[in-house]
Amino acid sequence: MLENVLQLLAVLIIFILVLVATYYATKWVAKKSGMQGQSRNIRVIETFKIAPNKYIQIIQLGSRYYSIGVTANNITFLAELDEDQLDLSAGDRIGPQVSFKEMLGRFTRADKPGGKEK
Secondary structure (H helix, E strand, O other), X not given: OHXXXXXXXXXXXXXXXXXXXXXXXHHHHHXXXXXXXXXXXXEEEEEEXXXXXXXXXXXXXXXXXXXXXEEOOOEEEEEEEOHHHOOOOHHHHOOOOOOHHHHHHHHHHHHOOOOOXX
């Protein structure tokens, strides 16, 4: 009996260590990938999917704006854009900020019998 309890404790401790290691590895990877995405002179303003693996992007290089076509194997220059041709208001593109907890609550209520979404 004592041997079984010790085995259970050992498995729980190993499981907790794996969870902690996973947590810190995820934070480390997120920090590293976040550093690669930061640039002072290059920004992707907007991306529009036109087909699987085919996108049109509006990018900013310095103070100029360009539209490009992006596929899995190719990037094509489409046109230079003037700032007055673009709607750069961030409020229109970004939806309401919803926390993960709220979103999860919506889905779990919708899955329950008799549950309804707001």
